[in-house]
Amino acid sequence: MKLSAHDRQRLQWGLAVLIGGTAVLYAxxxxxxxxLMQVRVEGLNRLAEYQEQIDKATLxxxxxxxxxxxxxxxxxxxxxxxNRFVICPVLGSTLVTVQSIVEPIAQECGLRIESCVxxxxxxxxxxxxxxxxxxxxxxxxxxGSGEYAAVRDFVQTLEQTNAYVCVTDVEILGRGEDAMRHKxxxxxxxxxxxxxxxxxAAPARARAGVGARMEDRP
Amino acid sequence: xxxxxxxxxDDERRSASRVNVxxxxxxxxLLAAAAIILITTLLFVASRDVDLKVAKAKATWEHLKxxxxxxxxxxxSLNELRASSRQVEACRCSxxxxxxxxxxxxxxxxxxxxxxxxxxxxxAGNQKAGAGATRSYEMHLSGRVSGDNPKGNVDKLIAYxxxxxxxxxxxxxxxxxxxxxxxxxxxxxxxxTRTDWFFELVxxxxxxxxx
Numbered sequence: 476m477k478l479s480a481h482d483r484q485r486l487q488w489g490l491a492v493l494i495g496g497t498a499v500l501y502a503x504x505x506x507x508x509x510x511l512m513q514v515r516v517e518g519l520n521r522l523a524e525y526q527e528q529i530d531k532a533t534l535x536x537x538x539x540x541x542x543x544x545x546x547x548x549x550x551x552x553x554x555x556x557x558n559r560f561v562i563c564p565v566l567g568s569t570l571v572t573v574q575s576i577v578e579p580i581a582q583e584c585g586l587r588i589e590s591c592v593x594x595x596x597x598x599x600x601x602x603x604x605x606x607x608x609x610x611x612x613x614x615x616x617x618x619g620s621g622e623y624a625a626v627r628d629f630v631q632t633l634e635q636t637n638a639y640v641c642v643t644d645v646e647i648l649g650r651g652e653d654a655m656r657h658k659x660x661x662x663x664x665x666x667x668x669x670x671x672x673x674x675x676a677a678p679a680r681a682r683a684g685v686g687a688r689m690e691d692r693p
Numbered sequence: 694x695x696x697x698x699x700x701x702x703d704d705e706r707r708s709a710s711r712v713n714v715x716x717x718x719x720x721x722x723l724l725a726a727a728a729i730i731l732i733t734t735l736l737f738v739a740s741r742d743v744d745l746k747v748a749k750a751k752a753t754w755e756h757l758k759x760x761x762x763x764x765x766x767x768x769x770s771l772n773e774l775r776a777s778s779r780q781v782e783a784c785r786c787s788x789x790x791x792x793x794x795x796x797x798x799x800x801x802x803x804x805x806x807x808x809x810x811x812x813x814x815x816x817a818g819n820q821k822a823g824a825g826a827t828r829s830y831e832m833h834l835s836g837r838v839s840g841d842n843p844k845g846n847v848d849k850l851i852a853y854x855x856x857x858x859x860x861x862x863x864x865x866x867x868x869x870x871x872x873x874x875x876x877x878x879x880x881x882x883x884x885x886t887r888t889d890w891f892f893e894l895v896x897x898x899x900x901x902x903x904x
Binding site: 479496500503507508511512514515518519521522525526528529532533535536538539542543545546549550552553556557560561599600601602603604605606607608609610612623626627628630631632633634635638639640641642643644645646647648649662664666 | 703722725729732733736737739740743744746747750751753754757758760761763764767768770771772773774775776777778779780781783784785787788790791792793795796799807808809810811812813814815826828903904
C-alpha cells in the first residue's frame with residue numbers, strides 16, 4: 476500500500492508519541508513506582524519483624540513474675556544449701572573442715588577415729604554446661620574402732636547432719652580379741668566447690684548469692 | 694441522468710463520526726495519566742501508613758525492650774541456678790543412706806548369726822556425666838551361724854533382705870558358690886574343737902540415679 480506524504484507524517488508522529496510515551500512510562504515506573512513499592516515492602520517486612528518481636532515478648536513477659544519468683548526461690552535455696560552443706564577449706568585445707576565436723580560426731584557416738592585421710596576429688600557426673608559453679612566430690616577415708624552401734628550412729632548422724640554428704644563405703648570387721656569392738660573403715664564424699672571453672676564461677680556465685688561464707692572468712 | 698463529481702482527494706476525506714482515532718488516543722492518554730496519578734497517590738498513602746505503623750510498633754517495642762531484656766537475663770540466671778542446683782542435688786539424690794541400712798540390718802539378723810565382716814561398697818556404676826549416671830552399691834556379709842538349722846537361719850536372713858521393706862532398694866541377694874561351708878575351729882588351748890557353719894552373702898542394691 477502506498478501512503479501519501481501526509482499519512483506518512485502522521486504515522487511518524489504517532490510512532491514518535493508512542494515510543495516517547497512508553498519511555499516516559501517506563502522511566503516513571505522504574506524511578507517512582509518501583510522505589511515506592513520497595514519502600515512499602517521493606518516497611519511491611521519491618522512491621523512484621525517488630526510485630527513478631529512484640530508478640531513473642533508480650534507472650535514471654537506473662538511469665539516474668541513467675542521467673543522472678545523462681546529465681547529468687549532457687550537463689551535462696553541454693554544459698555542455704557551451699558553455705559550450710561558445701562564445705563569450704565579452713566586454713567587452706569578441706570580435710571581440716573571435714574575433721575572438724577566428723578570428730579565431734581564420732582566422739583558423741585563412741586567411735587574412736589584412728590585416721591582420716593583425703594582420697595582425692597571427683598566431679599559430680601551431671602551436666603554442668605550452664606552451671607554458675609562446679610560442685611566436686613571430696614573423698615575422705617576414715618578408719619577407727621568401736622561397737623557396731625557406734626559405727627551405725629556415726630554414719631546416721633553424719634547423714635542427718637549433712638544431707639549432701641554421701642557415705643560410699645562402710646566396712647566393719649570383727650576383731651578376735653575384742654568381740655564388742657570392731658574395726659571400721661568409712662569412706663565419704665563431701666560436696667565442695669570445684670577448683671576448675673573458678674574464674675567463671677565467681678561472678679555467677681556472687682549473682683546467685685552463694686558461697687558467701689567462704690568469702691566472708693577472714 | 695445525474696453526474697456526481699468527487700473533487701476530494703483521498704487524504705482530504707474525514708469521517709462524519711464524532712468518535713475518531715485522535716480523540717480515542719487523547720482520551721486514552723488522559724485516562725492513563727489519571728491512573729498513574731491515582732496509583733502513585735495510593736502508593737504514597739500506603740507507604741506513609743506503613744511508616745506510621747512501623748513507628749508505632751517501634752515505640753511499643755522500645756517500651757517492652759527493657760522488661761524483655763530483664764526477662765532474658767533472668768532466664769540465663771535461672772538456667773545457671775538450675776544447673777548448679779542439679780549438681781548439688783545429685784549428691785543428695787544418689788546416695789544410699791547407709792545409716793538407715795545399718796539400723797535395718799541389725800534388727801533383721803537372726804540371733805544364731807554372728808557377723809564377722811560387713812562391707813558396703815560403692816562399686817563402679819555408670820559415672821559418666823549425663824542422664825544415665827548412677828551409683829551402685831553392694832553389701833557383703835560374712836559370718837558364723839549356729840543352731841540346729843544353720844541353713845535355715847541363713848535363709849531367714851536372705852528372706853529378710855528380700856522382704857518388702859527392702860524391695861525398693863535391693864535388686865538381688867545371693868550366696869556365692871561354696872560360700873556356705875562347715876569349718877572346724879579350735880576353741881581352747883587344750884585342743885577342744887567346735888564345728889561351725891560359715892556363710893557369705895552378697896546383696897546388690899538398685900543403681901541410684903544422680904539426676
